Amino acid sequence: MNDRTTTPPVLDVRDVTVRFAGLTALDSVSFTVVPGSVHALIGPNGAGKSTCFNVLSGLYRPASGTVRLGDTDLTSLAPHRIAALGIARTFQNIVTTEGTVGDNLMLGRHILSRAGFAASALRLPSAVREQREHLAKAREIAELTGLGPHFDSPVALLSYGDRKRVEFARALCLEPTVLLLDEPVAGMNAAERARTADTIRTVRAELGLSVVLVEHDMGLVMRLADEVTVLDFGRVIAHGTPDEVRSDPEVLRAYLGTEATETTGEDAA
């Protein structure tokens, strides 16, 4: 895991524009994720949140603008390079159903493997030792995320909330400095949301990483986030602390008549 005494690098998004045919999905979007903070990206449906995550993780290349992690320009790097540099993400709708929890967490360790295919296939001592270290780290992350008791269980037998937690833990297995969480509590019941909020807090405190959070559950966002950037029609319309954006007239206007789920957060954190 990250040495918690080291500070993760600043993630800086500068003037990022993404266009799909005639539609400008992101229009000169800028924000900075302060190291070790929880930074929420919110906005009504279609505001550009997922597009932004896809730029941050290298799935989309912006028409203009830059994404930098510390001194490194990520803007034109492939997703696996960005992951290897320490940005891990979860996906909105992907919930693992194959293998055991341990299998899934070990998949998350794959990108960190140093032993080559031949060394692994021949079970050379160096490869066996490395595999053992990866397994120990995967168990540590399972404990941290509340999946310890389920480590050897088939994922298919877990509750929906725990399966989503496996995705979260798998992203953490990359030992990221920045974790992108795309709707981590979507579809969860109140108890599962509350557990996930606790897990996000624990992980951030224990590992000292930065979290960028896209979430429609406004109660959870307001309780977890240090800073909030609000998008509407691809533009940043507000930025500040949860209290600042909550009372911002532009934000209230953007959400008026939309399905912002103010109601779901009361018991979530």
Ligand SMILES: Nc1ncnc2c1ncn2[C@@H]1O[C@H](COP(=O)(O)OP(=O)(O)OP(=O)(O)O)[C@@H](O)[C@H]1O
């Ligand atoms: N691959 C694509 N091709 C064309 N248009 C797209 C594509 N992806 C997103 N869009 C459009 O870009 C805009 C922003 O979409 P995006 O999915 O980023 O919004 P969002 O804020 O994540 O919405 P939601 O909260 O519903 O997930 C929308 O108008 C959407 O229809």
